[in-house]
Amino acid sequence: MQQDKPPSLSEVYDAIKQMKNRKAPGVDNISADLLKAGGVPMTKWAHEILCDVWNNEDVVEDWA
Template sequence: MKSRKAPGSDEMTVDILKAGGVPVLRWLVKHFADVWINEQMVKEWSVTTLIRLYKNKGDKKIRDNYRGIALLNITSKIFSRIIHNRIQDLINGQLLEIQSGFRPNRSTMDQIFT
């Protein structure tokens, strides 16, 4: 994951996790395994902080001149990425070569010419 991103409700950043080294990595693996085995998500992972940022254009009193940002818990982002990658690998292994829809490194042009 990229560094220098805003933290979620837990105030944890990617930089803090990276600085923790192997002990933090072991803790994350154990934590993720517990979630996977118990099939129970951690409640704090579902807490999202919504903030609005001014787009630097137009009247500040008009809400359309703002964009929303959702600050998510970093451990939930990591866990979600792991699950996403596992599902993606499973799907890519089952799709035929000629099926390109929304797959990495594939384009519409690839589909047209196969």
């Protein structure tokens, strides 16, 4: 599914909320538990990063 705009803050919040707890983190070492425990500040941080990646069309090499 391709979108024409970056995800909204509420979409990021919903995506984090749906993540399964107690699973091993990926290469970024950020677990779902950490994202959820961070609450609104962590959700805003994740949203800011996702929007930056979207707007600049630039992905960190480790994520590619």
